[in-house]
Amino acid sequence: MAARTLIYLFMSTVLLCSTLIAVPLAEGEVMGAGSPSANQTGKRVFKSACAGCHKWHGGGGGGYGGAALSLRSTGLDQEQVAEVVACGRPGTGMPHHDAEAYKQHPCYGMNKEEVGALMPPGPAKDLSEREIAKVAEYVITNVKGKGAPSLEECEEFWGPTSRICSTYRRQNTTDNTARKQAVEGGKETR
Numbered sequence: 001m002a003a004r005t006l007i008y009l010f011m012s013t014v015l016l017c018s019t020l021i022a023v024p025l026a027e028g029e030v031m032g033a034g035s036p037s038a039n040q041t042g043k044r045v046f047k048s049a050c051a052g053c054h055k056w057h058g059g060g061g062g063g064y065g066g067a068a069l070s071l072r073s074t075g076l077d078q079e080q081v082a083e084v085v086a087c088g089r090p091g092t093g094m095p096h097h098d099a100e101a102y103k104q105h106p107c108y109g110m111n112k113e114e115v116g117a118l119m120p121p122g123p124a125k126d127l128s129e130r131e132i133a134k135v136a137e138y139v140i141t142n143v144k145g146k147g148a149p150s151l152e153e154c155e156e157f158w159g160p161t162s163r164i165c166s167t168y169r170r171q172n173t174t175d176n177t178a179r180k181q182a183v184e185g186g187k188e189t190r
C-alpha cells in the first residue's frame, strides 16, 4: 500500500514538473512563429529547392522546366501550395518533392498509371513532410502577395552585404524605369 502511494506521488510529481517545463517552451515557440523571419527551415528549403526556378524572390520567370509561375501573385492557399510542392503539376515542369507522390500518396486523386505521361519531373532531392509544410508556410508568409522585390527583402534573404542585392542598391539611387527594366530583363542572377 505504502509503495503504491509512493509511486502515485512520484508519478504526479513527474507530471506536474513536465507541465511546468513544457508550458513556457510551447509559448516561446508560438511567440516567434508569426514573424516572417522565424521560419528558418522554410527559408532554407526555399533557397535550396525552389529558388533555382522561382528565383530568390519567388517572382518566377523563364529557366529550366519552363516558366515557373510567380509565387508572389499566386492565388493558392497554404494547403494547396503544399500539395503542389508534394505532387508537382502534371504536364508541367513543376517537380514533385514527396518520395511517395503518385505511389503510397495519391496526388490529385491519381496514381502512377493514371497520371501516365503527364507525370511531373522528379526533384533534385526529395523533401520530408515537415520540409514541405515549412516551405509552404514560407511561401504564404514571405512571398505571396508581396509586390515588386525590394532591397530590404533581398538583404533579409541573402544578408546585408550580398552582391546579389547590388542591382537593388543601384536602383534605389536611379529612377524606377531603370529598376523595372532590370527586373524584367532578368539581370538578377537568381
Ligand code: HEC
Pocket (backbone or CB within 6 Å): 045, 046, 049, 050, 051, 052, 053, 054, 064, 065, 066, 067, 068, 069, 070, 071, 073, 074, 075, 076, 080, 081, 084, 085, 089, 092, 093, 094, 095, 097, 135, 136, 139
Ligand atoms: C525545375 C523547376 C522548378 C522547381 C525546382 C520548383 N518549381 Fe514550382 N513551378 C515550376 C513551374 C514550371 C511551374 C508552373 C506550372 C504550371 O504551369 O502550372 C511551377 C508552379 C508552382 C506553383 C503553382 C503556383 C500557382 O499559382 O499555380 C507553386 C505553388 C510552386 N511552383 C511552388 C514551388 C516550391 C515551393 C518549390 C520548392 C519546393 C518549387 N515550386 C520548385 C517550376 C519549378
